[in-house]
Structure formats: structure tokens, C-alpha cells
Amino acid sequence: MDKDIKTILLITYDNWGFNQYIADALEAKGHEVKHINFHHFRYKYPNLGYKIFNFFTKNTGILNLKHQHYNSVILKEIEKLNKIDTSIYIKADFLSPETIKAINKKSEKSVLIISDSINRYPKTKKILTLFDKVFSFEKKDCEKYNLIFKTNFIYNYVEHIPEVFIYKVFNISSLDNRFPVFQKIAKYLHQLNINYRIIIFTSKKENDPYLEFSKTTLSISENNALLAESEIMLDVHRTQQQGLSFRVFESLGLHKKLITTNSDIINYDFYNPENIHIIEDVEKISIPELFFEKPYTKVPKKFLEKYLIENWVEELI
Template identity: 70%
Template structure:
């Protein structure tokens, strides 16, 4: 009987998406150990430690939480004698010493970068520690000689609904994208498009075009809203080329997409019948026909390569 390969997956999985990677690898008969260091809880010994950490963290000297992450991860791998492939997501949270200790036990190491390196510059210092580095950002792939990889489809449907509760859906945190999101939400409201646009921002009053919530929603709650909505809305960060999960969720659920990510037109699945790109945020003009015409199926050979069960193959080959 062929021996199962051991895969170590180390992620900061704050939304739960990386568990889909672990599940897909398990379905392929790998033995998986998923260390999600977002679940590690750190309690400051005193208020003085908390105050000191605020300054040292922002000065780039040290971060007590990150030190805690590294210590627990090293304890977690103590009993692992041999790892066939170690896969890292958010490795910039870890020290080079921790990464090197893990890689000493690993036949192969893979790092997946889901954000731009400009946003997380510490990433540059650890690129050389891995056998393979993938990035969602084409610009970073070219600049740092990395391998390009997109996000993945983790949920699919066979049939779509005949009617939906909402026409357009989006959920996001309150950040620098908010002014753009607000403009799109207002434009949809003025077009009398029934939208469900949720922003995680405690102590903020909701209005007719935006709903503010005080606690983040779970993936299952988000999935329920997506299933009840006909069209997805995606707002990318400034300078972002890499495609967010909203894009691949819309593909898997066979839903149209409104997005501010102009690079999406370069992808093989792009179809203007399914995807409307907002090029001018100050002059949003979405044709009425976009909301009334049906979704066009993506060719199977294109669709299948983004499915999580196929997406993971490149990580462990």
C-alpha cells in the first residue's frame, strides 16, 4: 500500500477560506496538519506590555503577538519527523528562524502570497526561504520572479434559482475602499436596484443603501446571503491586480459580477455579459440590460482549472 504523503499547512485563516485547501488535500488522500495561527489567543501580561507592544509593533521592532505565534507553531511541529510539503499562507507573520526550522523537516516548501508585497513589505525578506513562491499579483510575479496563481472556487451549484431576494450583494470591512463602495451603493440605490451591501463597522448607523454590522459574519452566513443574491459586487484595493474571493465565488455560484478590478478583462473566464467593470467611479453607468439578461455559462475546460480540487495539485506536485 502506498504511504500517504504528509502535508503541513500553516495559515492565518481569519475567515476560514484556507480550510478549503486542507479539505481538498485530504480528499486527495494526503495526511494534513493545518496550523491556523489566527486561532492562537494571546493575553498581554499587563497593560504595560500592551502599551509597549503598540510602539514596538509600529516601529517594526517586535510584535508580542507574532512572537507568540512563532512559539506555538514550533511546539506544534515538534513531533513531526518528516514533512513532504510545507505550505505557508501569511508567512510574513513568522520569523525567518521559524520558517527555517520548519523547512529543515520539509522536503519541499511552498509560499502563497495573496496580497501585494507593497502592502506587506516584510514579505520581501523571506522570499528566498522557499522552494516555490506563488503570488496573486502579476506585478509582483514579474518584479520578484514569482509564479502566478489566482484564488480558487470552493463552492459550486448545479442549478441557479428562478428568483432572488436581492439583486446585488457585497460584504466588506470598513477600510480605504469604503468611499468607492459607498458611491457604487448610492448609484445602485438611485437605479432602484435591490441591494444588500454590508459593512463591518461597529457604532455606525445604517442607511437606505448601506447596512453596518457590529460583528463579522461567518462563511456560512455570507454564503447564505450570496445564494439569495443574483449579482456579486467586488471592490478592489487601490493598486490591486489580484482577484478577490468575490470573483471566484461568483463563478462557482453562476452569478454575474460588478467589479472595480480592471485587470479582470485579461483573464480567460472574462465575459462582458457576466462581468461589468466600473472604470470611472465618478461616472457609474451600468446598463439596465446587465441586470435583466441571464448569466452565461463559462466553458467547462476554463471553469474546472479554478476548482479547489484542481487548484491544489500545483502545490504538492
């Protein structure tokens, strides 16, 4: 086997499908990739008693039967691999230290990617020392825990900008504590008579005159189809999050303007106020009319090279 060809184990909780792009990019370079996406694993309670037991034990931090199931299945999966050059983990806080150590014992190199704030997933702190390299998109976490800064990536790059769009502004998100912000922005866009579409995923019954709700999540291809129909993207960052979300990198790859609540975007090399409008205060939203009217100023591809998935993966292996 070519010495440059590596066997790579990618372990992720890929609920949206973004991490498959990492596997695809590594395979495109000729590497052998085993992608274990434990979001696909299903745990069935043997009976109601187990379900009640798990409710109490997981909320007290004693035991989570679903997570125990994830660990068990993953360990069985790696038994089939004789050698691993690089193990790459995303969402490793679901895994036990024992599982991580067992995998790393078979690996020449181990890498953890954190694409959330550690404040949001504090269990991550307990496993940081188990990896050879730890990357994070959160600058504050990098400084606090001595991690390597690494943004999210552009997984979809197009050469040409479409001329016709169905929606002026678009966003698709899950229901969480950002909901009141989406409500305020949607109402503002409605008052400006802007043609927008903001979809909120939730299993609960919700009602808002300015938002659309869906109980069914969309596939990546369905999401990309909606993005293609939209001229401007909306990004609402999570509380205490500074790292840039995938919305930002989707807008870069598709050459779309962006409305965002994340003021830290001003510190990135691709920032251009003609393309990116920052909502500093959701209680006093004010977006210039010209921002909606002027066309996108295309960012030269040479400035986006490091964010493209085919280049972004190089640092991992």
C-alpha cells in the first residue's frame, strides 16, 4: 500500500450530515475511511422499567443507557480494523474515556474536533487530554484550554452566482433558546415587506405569525436546494458562542450575503460589510435598504482556499 494512503477512522454524532463531507473529502484523496456515525444507532429499551431507570440515572449523571449502547457498538465496530493511522472524533463527549482509550490504543494518531462551546458540553473537559491534537472553532476555549483554533468548513462551493431567487432571506434551525431572536428578526423582515423564509424544527406544537414550523428535519440535499433558492442567509448564533456556524461557510461557498448576530465575524479575513450585516442589538434591528438591493461582492476563491473542505481536512491527518 502507498505510504501516503492512510486508514482513517472517523467517529461522529452526525445528526445534520455535515461530517460525511469530511469522510468524502478524505476518500477523494485516496485514503481508506471508516465513518462510524452513531447518530444512526438505535437503542430499544427492553421494557418500561429500563426507560424509567434511564430517565433518573442520566439526569443524575450516573449512567445513560443510550450512551452505553453507543460505546458498545463502536467498540465492536473497531474490532474489524487491524490498524488505524488516524482516529478523528467529533462529539466525543458521548463516549466514555475507556472507549476512547481502547480506540486510541489501535491508532497511530488521535484527533478531536470540537464544533461547539465547551460551556455547552462541559463533559468535553474530562477527555481533552486523551487526544494527540484537539481543534476547536471557539477562540475563547482555545485560549482557556490550550486548543488549536480551526473554523468550520465550506462543503459546497459553486463558481457562479444565480440571477433569480425565490426568497430574499432564508434560515433553517432547530427550536432552542435562540427562538425569541428569530421571532424579532422575522417580524422586522415582515414589516419591511422582505420575502423571507425561516423554518424552525420542533416536535412541539408552536405558533408564530412570522415563522414556519416543521416536525420533519431536512436532508442535506433538501437544505442545499432551499439555500440555492435564497439570496441572503440568516445566521443566529447561540448564547456564549463566538465560533462561526456552518451558515457562515455556506454563504461563502454559495456567494450569498449574510445577516448575522455574531459580531466576532468582523475579525475574519473574508469579512466585508457590503456582504455581511451584523445585528448588534436584536431589540433595535436596523438593516440598511441598500444591503438588500446591492448585489453580492464576490470573494476571490484564493481567499477561501483554506476553508474549502478538500484543504481543510489536510491538517487532521
